[in-house]
Amino acid sequence: MHGHRNRNVPKFFLVFNRPTLTCSTLERTRVAKPKYLFITVDRPREDHHGDAEAVEQARTVAGMVDWAREGENLFREHNLDCTRAVSSAIDWALESVNELIVLDDDCLCYPAELAPQRYDLMSGSRA
Numbered sequence: 001m002h003g004h005r006n007r008n009v010p011k012f013f014l015v016f017n018r019p020t021l022t023c024s025t026l027e028r029t030r031v032a033k034p035k036y037l038f039i040t041v042d043r044p045r046e047d048h049h050g051d052a053e054a055v056e057q058a059r060t061v062a063g064m065v066d067w068a069r070e071g072e073n074l075f076r077e078h079n080l081d082c083t084r085a086v087s088s089a090i091d092w093a094l095e096s097v098n099e100l101i102v103l104d105d106d107c108l109c110y111p112a113e114l115a116p117q118r119y120d121l122m123s124g125s126r127a
Contacts, residue, residue, distance in 0.1 A: 010036035010071065012093050012100040014086060017044065019057035022105045026061060029103065033067040036097060040074040040089035042082075058105065071096075 011034045015022050029037070041059050044051035059075055074089055093100055 008035050010034070010038065010093070010097040010100050011103055012090065013037065013039045013062070013103045013105070014089070015039060015041040015058050015062045015105045017051050017054035017058055018105045019054060019061050021108060022058045022061045024108055025103055025105060026064065028108070030065075030067065033069075035069060036071045037065065037069045038071040038074070038093040038096075038100070039063075039065070040085070040092070041076065042085040043076045043079040045079050045081075 011029065013025065013029070039062050041055065041062055044055040062075075063073065071093075074092055076085065079085070080088065090100070090102075
């Protein structure tokens with residue numbers, strides 16, 4: 001029952017320049033096939049060697065969702081830096097839904113269906 005409920009909680013996948021971890025996280029997420037999945041990818045930093053290729057590879061992987069889902073992709077046109085890219089992307093997703101489970105490309109997760117805890121970010125309490 002708990003896993004089924006979490007399948008319906010929208011997932012928000014933050015992606016940047018880690019194509020291998022992006023692939024691993026997407027594979028684990030694919031097991032659960034969440035009904036709602038929002039994906040955001042910032043643009044590469046101009047002053048970081050290797051970012052352009054890594055970000056493009058991560059974008060390609062992030063675009064490989066192969067199950068029916070609700071949600072959208074937000075692939076940035078310009079780099080916003082970590083703070084602005086993340087906060088504005090969360091705001092973007094929350095325009096469509098009222099809660100999210102956040103998945104990050106540098107944290108290998110359990111399948112999204114097995115997320116052990118949920119927290120109400122507004123009240124700071126466990127939901």
